[in-house]
Amino acid sequence: MSVLLTDVLVWAPAERSGMTGPTDVLVDGDVVAAIGPGARVAAPVDVRVVDGAGHHVVVPGLVNAHFHSPANHLKGAFRSRPLETFMLYESPADPALAPTPREAYLRTMLGALEMLRTGTTSVQDDAFLMPTPDPAVIDAVMQAYADSGIRATVALDQPELPDGDKLPFLDGADGNFAAALRAPAPAAAPELLAAYDHLVRTWHGAAGGRLSAAVSISAPQRVSPEYWGALDDLSRAHDLPVFAHMLETRTQRALSVPGTGQDRFAGRSLVRYTADLGLLNDRVNVIHAVWVDDDDLDLIAEAGAVVAHNPVSNLRLGSGVMPFRAMRDRGITIALGVDEAICDDTVNTWGVVKQTGLVHNVSGRDADDWPAPAEVLDALWEGGAAAMRRTGRIGRVAVGTQADLVLLDLHAPAFTPFNDLRGQLVYCENGGSVRMTIVAGRVVAEGGRVVSVDETALLAEARELHAARRPALERTWASVDAVLPAYDAVVRRAARTDVGMNRWTA
Numbered sequence: 001m002s003v004l005l006t007d008v009l010v011w012a013p014a015e016r017s018g019m020t021g022p023t024d025v026l027v028d029g030d031v032v033a034a035i036g037p038g039a040r041v042a043a044p045v046d047v048r049v050v051d052g053a054g055h056h057v058v059v060p061g062l063v064n065a066h067f068h069s070p071a072n073h074l075k076g077a078f079r080s081r082p083l084e085t086f087m088l089y090e091s092p093a094d095p096a097l098a099p100t101p102r103e104a105y106l107r108t109m110l111g112a113l114e115m116l117r118t119g120t121t122s123v124q125d126d127a128f129l130m131p132t133p134d135p136a137v138i139d140a141v142m143q144a145y146a147d148s149g150i151r152a153t154v155a156l157d158q159p160e161l162p163d164g165d166k167l168p169f170l171d172g173a174d175g176n177f178a179a180a181l182r183a184p185a186p187a188a189a190p191e192l193l194a195a196y197d198h199l200v201r202t203w204h205g206a207a208g209g210r211l212s213a214a215v216s217i218s219a220p221q222r223v224s225p226e227y228w229g230a231l232d233d234l235s236r237a238h239d240l241p242v243f244a245h246m247l248e249t250r251t252q253r254a255l256s257v258p259g260t261g262q263d264r265f266a267g268r269s270l271v272r273y274t275a276d277l278g279l280l281n282d283r284v285n286v287i288h289a290v291w292v293d294d295d296d297l298d299l300i301a302e303a304g305a306v307v308a309h310n311p312v313s314n315l316r317l318g319s320g321v322m323p324f325r326a327m328r329d330r331g332i333t334i335a336l337g338v339d340e341a342i343c344d345d346t347v348n349t350w351g352v353v354k355q356t357g358l359v360h361n362v363s364g365r366d367a368d369d370w371p372a373p374a375e376v377l378d379a380l381w382e383g384g385a386a387a388m389r390r391t392g393r394i395g396r397v398a399v400g401t402q403a404d405l406v407l408l409d410l411h412a413p414a415f416t417p418f419n420d421l422r423g424q425l426v427y428c429e430n431g432g433s434v435r436m437t438i439v440a441g442r443v444v445a446e447g448g449r450v451v452s453v454d455e456t457a458l459l460a461e462a463r464e465l466h467a468a469r470r471p472a473l474e475r476t477w478a479s480v481d482a483v484l485p486a487y488d489a490v491v492r493r494a495a496r497t498d499v500g501m502n503r504w505t506a
């Protein structure tokens with residue numbers, strides 16, 4: 001069904017005000033078919049007309065460029081901890097926690113519903129389907145995205161090496177900790193590559209191109225160069241983004257300090273190590289990039305890789321503040337991500353937009369270097385499109401682009417009174433002004449509710465299934481407590497080690 005948005009303002013970043021109109025926008029098929037006076041003329045007779053009454057603005061759907069759906073049921077579950085200990089609780093490989101396909105479907109749906117309600121139309125999901133990515137569970141995740149109507153690019157985020165290969169300062173490890181460090185990763189490379197084969201064959205390009213595959217190495221220290229190379233081959237063959245967490249924490253930076261115990265890095269940062277392997281390229285999403293130095297930034301810029309910035313997660317886990325201005329100065333493309341419902345703890349991209357507009361103000365730089373709202377929105381839309389390798393197809397409101405659109409009511413509190421579109425998008429909007437969300441030409445949410453699925457029934461079922469899982473979850477968390485002090489000690493040694501830079505604010 002086609003949709004005619006009448007008497008609306010339209011996002012136009014080249015305009016001083018950030019918008020044009022009032023005018024009309026015709027959505028036909030999965031694209032924006034016309035903008036302007038010709039839109040009414042071109043509309044088919046059975047078009048659905050939505051009157052913007054001169055006080056609604058059409059903006060591109062938000063792009064959540066980095067996300068892990070498997071933690072969608074764990075909002076607010078934990079106190080803040082550094083990544084290295086947070087991950088013990090976040091993604092335990094305990095087979096008792098392996099989701100049924102229905103649980104995986106509902107878990108994925110929780111995030112999709114929240115995104116669509118608040119205007120996020122695209123997500124890149126780096127899904128860790130612990131302990132192993134069973135094809136039925138992959139199908140359940142993808143089916144949830146298919147049914148919800150959101151645009152999704154999904155990778156399988158699985159470590160391939162044991163913990164003992166990933167951390168610095170492991171000398172003297174004994175007891176339970178030594179056993180935890182030796183435990184093999186839950187799935188080996190052949191099994192993971194078979195899962196990718198299933199993902200790509202079954203889902204890449206599905207739902208009219210709305211669903212696609214990516215590959216994920218999780219992080220350089222978590223995989224062998226051989227497995228990584230195989231994923232890079234797959235990425236090149238199908239033009240898939242490569243998800244790679246790099247230098248999120250000071251502990252990861254400490255891996256590059258000689259003598260900390262992981263000899264394969266030979267004093268190199270994880271970014272330099274990646275470049276030396278020949279695996280840093282324009283398909284790579286460098287996720288976080290907090291503890292990067294000038295050499296790392298030059299390498300990222302030279303490769304044309306995109307940085308996925310997750311400022312709320314970086315604060316929640318105490319990771320640090322990414323050098324936003326140094327990246328922009330080098331022309332590095334930045335995209336924005338929620339990261340996870342367990343460390344944001346919403347699946348609402350507007351919070352990330354606002355935080356991007358705030359946190360860099362405490363970087364100690366001159367006020368002229370602080371992010372301008374226009375730069376933040378450029379990261380949200382153009383950066384997000386680039387991360388997904390869909391530049392020019394999403395992230396814009398223009399004839400011929402995918403109709404991934406959000407209709408915002410300028411009479412809602414965030415825009416009342418109206419002062420400045422960009423400033424109010426970045427600092428005021430929280431999803432509360434979203435009147436309608438359209439993905440690939442289909443209205444998927446309106447009036448604060450998702451209309452593509454039975455939201456009420458799905459949420460009720462999710463509450464019931466996750467309540468039933470709670471005792472197993474608590475048993476697993478209790479078992480983590482035994483090794484927690486040893487992992488904490490690693491993080492504390494990294495905190496005391498001179499890594500040649502500071503990304504903390506004090």
Ligand SMILES: [Zn+2]
Pocket residue numbers: 066067068126245287339
């Ligand atoms: Zn992540």
